Amino acid sequence: MSDQKSAAQPHSADVVVGARVRVRRDADDPAPGVVIEDFADLSQSEGLLGRDWAPVHRWAVALDDGRLVFVDDGELDLDAESPKAACG
Template identity: 50%
Template sequence: MPETPKENRGPIVPGARVRVRAGGARLAWVSGVVVDDYATEAGVSAGHEWAPVRRWAVATDDGTLVFVDDGVIEAAQAEEG
C-alpha cells in the first residue's frame, strides 16, 4: 500500500519557490526553494526541548538553509514577464 501523502498547503511542496521569514535578525521576507517537508516530524522535540523539528527546510536565495513552520512560509508569487 502506498505511503499516505504528507499534508501540503497547496503549492508549497518540495521544489516550490516560496518566501519565508526565518526569525532571529531577519526582518524581511526572503525567497528560496523548499528542500523538504517534515510534516510527520514537525513539533517533535527529538529529545531536545530547545530544538523542536520545524516543518519546512528551505534553501534561501542567499545560500542559507532555514527550517520554518507553517506560519512563516508562503508560496512565491509568479513572476510576470
C-alpha cells in the first residue's frame, strides 16, 4: 500500500501535464518525453476500480520515440535540458 500512496504524491511541483521528462526504466539510457496525463486521482483510490491487481501508475508519458508509457514518480525526472512543452 505504501507504493500507492507514494504514487499519489508529486515527485516535484514541476512535474505536470506538458512537462518534459526523462523516464528512467533503463538506467543507462533514460528516455525523453512529455507528460500527457496525471492519474493521481485513480492512483489514490485502490478500491475505486474494484480490483487490486494492475495498479494505476500516476503519469502517462509520450516518449519521443513514439511509445506511450505509464510510470510512477520514482521512474521519472524533469528534463532540465529541454524547454517545457506547450500544454494543450
